[in-house]
Amino acid sequence: MSLSLAQSKNSGVDSALFESIAKDVIDKGYSIRPYALPIKLTHLLSQHIIDLSSDKFKRAGIGRVQDHMINDFIRTDEISWIINDNEASCAWINWTEALKVYLNRRLFLGLFSFESHFAHYAKGDFYKKHKDAFRGEGNRVLSVVVYLNQQWVASDGGELVIYDKKLVDSVVSNYNKITVIPNFGTIVVFLSEEFPHEVLPAKRDRYSIAGWFRLNNCIANNLDPPS
Numbered sequence: 001m002s003l004s005l006a007q008s009k010n011s012g013v014d015s016a017l018f019e020s021i022a023k024d025v026i027d028k029g030y031s032i033r034p035y036a037l038p039i040k041l042t043h044l045l046s047q048h049i050i051d052l053s054s055d056k057f058k059r060a061g062i063g064r065v066q067d068h069m070i071n072d073f074i075r076t077d078e079i080s081w082i083i084n085d086n087e088a089s090c091a092w093i094n095w096t097e098a099l100k101v102y103l104n105r106r107l108f109l110g111l112f113s114f115e116s117h118f119a120h121y122a123k124g125d126f127y128k129k130h131k132d133a134f135r136g137e138g139n140r141v142l143s144v145v146v147y148l149n150q151q152w153v154a155s156d157g158g159e160l161v162i163y164d165k166k167l168v169d170s171v172v173s174n175y176n177k178i179t180v181i182p183n184f185g186t187i188v189v190f191l192s193e194e195f196p197h198e199v200l201p202a203k204r205d206r207y208s209i210a211g212w213f214r215l216n217n218c219i220a221n222n223l224d225p226p227s
């Protein structure tokens with residue numbers, strides 16, 4: 001098959017996926033797509049994250065640049081920021097760029113830049129309920145998480161729980177809990193300011209990528225800065 005035909009086939013597959021993500025975000029503010037990341041990309045990334053030496057991973061912090069700190073009560077995972085220095089990361093960055101272009105055309109979110117990190121939750125690690133961005137403060141607009149764990153079963157724990165605020169009536173509001181099993185190639189996308197979420201303790205090593213589309217590159221407002 002010629003390269004251009006292969007490319008158009010690939011982008012055809014991705015457009016169907018991107019369209020379903022866009023529709024979900026319009027309808028609900030979030031999208032959960034089990035096993036949806038292209039399989040070749042998922043394998044590349046999962047091999048890469050396993051091969052990453054442990055000195056590339058650093059304990060994740062919380063807060064902004066000025067008061068970035070490590071807090072064992074909030075999160076205990078390790079992260080490694082993604083840069084385009086290897087085949088797997090480049091393929092990931094290209095895929096997220098294509099998603100960004102699609103969503104900007106479809107949703108007019110004005111997504112500008114993207115940052116992401118590999119994450120490793122060892123047995124027992126967690127990330128307590130939090131939001132990825134706060135209205136008027138950060139400029140993270142859309143969160144993207146993908147999971148790189150083969151054969152994850154419910155008893156392995158480590159679920160992502162998303163709290164979907166449902167208005168019961170005009171004054172009372174309540175949260176619906178949406179639970180996501182971190183299975184190989186599952187994609188989660190949600191509006192960063194709208195959905196508190198948490199990672200429950202895992203009973204085995206849990207590998208993922210978390211990323212954020214931002215409005216612009218303003219480092220001063222950077223949550224979990226890459227440096």
Ligand SMILES: O=C(O)CCC(=O)C(=O)O
Pocket residue numbers: 119127132145159160197198199208210
């Ligand atoms: O790994 C997940 O399921 C979510 C991670 C997360 O919430 C974050 O890194 O901000």
Ligand SMILES: [Fe+2]
Pocket residue numbers: 130131132197
């Ligand atoms: Fe988060």
